[in-house]
Amino acid sequence: MQDLLIRGARPWGGQTADIVVRDGRIAAIGPDLPAAPGAEIVDARGCLAIPGLVDAHAHIDKTLWGTPWHPHQAGPSLMDKINNERQVLAGLGLSPEVQSARLLRRLVACGTTHVRTHVDVGPDVGLTHLHGVQAMRDKHRDWIDIDIVAFPQTGVMIRPGTLDLLEQAARDGAEVIGGLDPVGVDRDPKGQLDGIFAIAGRHGCGVDIHLHDRGDLGAVTVEMIAERTRSLGLAGKVAISHAFCLGGVEPARLESLIALLLENDIAIMTHAPAGPTPFPPIRLLHERGVRLFSGSDGIRDTWSPLNNGDMLERAFLLAYRSGFRDDPGIEVALRMATYGGAQVMSVADYGLTVGSAADLVLVEAETASEAVAYHPPRRLVLKRGRVVARDGRALLPDSE
Ligand SMILES: [Zn+2]
Incomplete structure (x- = not known):
């Protein structure tokens, strides 16, 4: 060269x-x-x-990128969106390999050089999304670096067989094991967290848990994640995505959660969610030394048509929703879209x-x-x- x-x-x-x-x-x-x-x-x-920009929380297996415009039709709740997605994706019959490759072009154009993507794993789709994205990744290694999270989008304990699939995903090369609202979706936080942490421990994987549960439900879940991170020696390998609860608990509780995040070196991902949804107080967490990163989350999919994969725009949204107008604040947002994500993905030479x-x-x-x-x-x-x-x-x- x-x-x-x-x-x-x-x-x-x-x-x-x-x-x-x-x-x-x-x-x-x-x-x-x-x-x-x-x-x-x-x-x-x-x-x-x-x-290079780092999109460290995406879902590239189920984007509708490159297909005819799909008007948004999901209801307001999390379960509405999950059920709507299953219905729409089953109807469209799209290939995760083809769709993720279509989106890749957009990500590269936007300057994204590293992606951590959560890929659906569950009884309905098995490991087809994982294998599709892996096949796409193999063909595009010169264009972008991709890490894969095996993500139980439809729940873990409420979908018998999901833990076995996550274990198989780890054997098949998923770098990270995902989770989803252990209380709100599964109503069994001990079952889900024990299950996914055990798999991560056996296979040397990281853990990255979608946590939308707010208030005390979310706060207790953060505490349970911290306990398991400590007992399995996974400090530095665990992330909590969304963590809406950090934006909605009273200050003393927030301080105790921050102490747990720091003790166990747990990173927090926010993409600055739309609307009035509470989200983590970025500046405070940054000042306390909590590791922060960001990602697009779903890019033009059944969850929202608005996200478009541009991580500079994502940094803008982080700053905008946080009310940052000063250069240091805006640069914190950009660090989340660059260095923060690279650190979570363990990119050594970034x-x-x-x-x-x-x-x-x-x-x-x-x-x-x-x-x-x-x-x-x-x-x-x-x-x-x-x-x-x-x-x-x-x-x-x-x-x-
Ligand atoms: Zn997500």
Whole structure:
């Protein structure tokens, strides 16, 4: 691969500099760097350079991306949305492999270089979604890095056979075991949490639990997750997604939950949910040192037509719903869409430093806050040093 010399970019947080990309890595950052013979030179004046965006909570197996517009029709409750999804997906008969590949083009165009996707596992679909997304991943390893969470979308204890399927998913290569409202969906928090933590412990997987339950129900669930994280020695490998309860409990209870999250190094994911839904207090958690990350959640699917896979726009939504107007606050949101997700996915060589993998995004903006505020089309996206998108378009061949 020929060298790439990026001229005059502003690395996030730094001064204007040139960036040399060689053999898939950032080889040098500094002023007026010489071009190696044959190097491609990119004029990046006026562009901010940020590390590749990380969508660390998506559901790429069941997106409707690339299909005719599907008017939203689910009812308001969580179970309404789950039941509606099963009905619609069964009717459409879409392939998880094809759908996730269609969405991939959009994610690459937006500058996403890493995805953690929750993939449905359950008695109705078995492991077909897992195997479909794995097949897609195998064909696109040069374009994006994907981690898979085996996700029991229809419940665990209320769907006999689901734990066995999750165990098989771990054997088949799922990196993370998911869960779903152990109280609200299963009415059996001990059963669900003991079951999924045992599988994670046996297979060395992480755990990432969707927790929509609010108030005390959610708070007790956080406490039960923390107990199991400690007893199985899984500190640093557990995440709680949504955690609406952190935005709705009284301050003293919140402080005790924060202490548990810190003690057990449990990360929190929020995508800044729509509407009046309570969600975690991002600035407070960040200041306390809780690890935070974000993701698109469902991208144009039966849950909502609005999410579109752009993680810069996601950072905007995080800041907007949190009421952040100051640069430090907006940058916390961007860190959740970059470094926070990379840490949760254990990406070792991530960042804008010499020696890091050259997973880079150039975007026309003066500062990180401006990039979040206006999230213009990405000028250039690199994946391990290779140009994978230009001017808002992914460079995947049409046949892909
Ligand atoms: Zn989700």
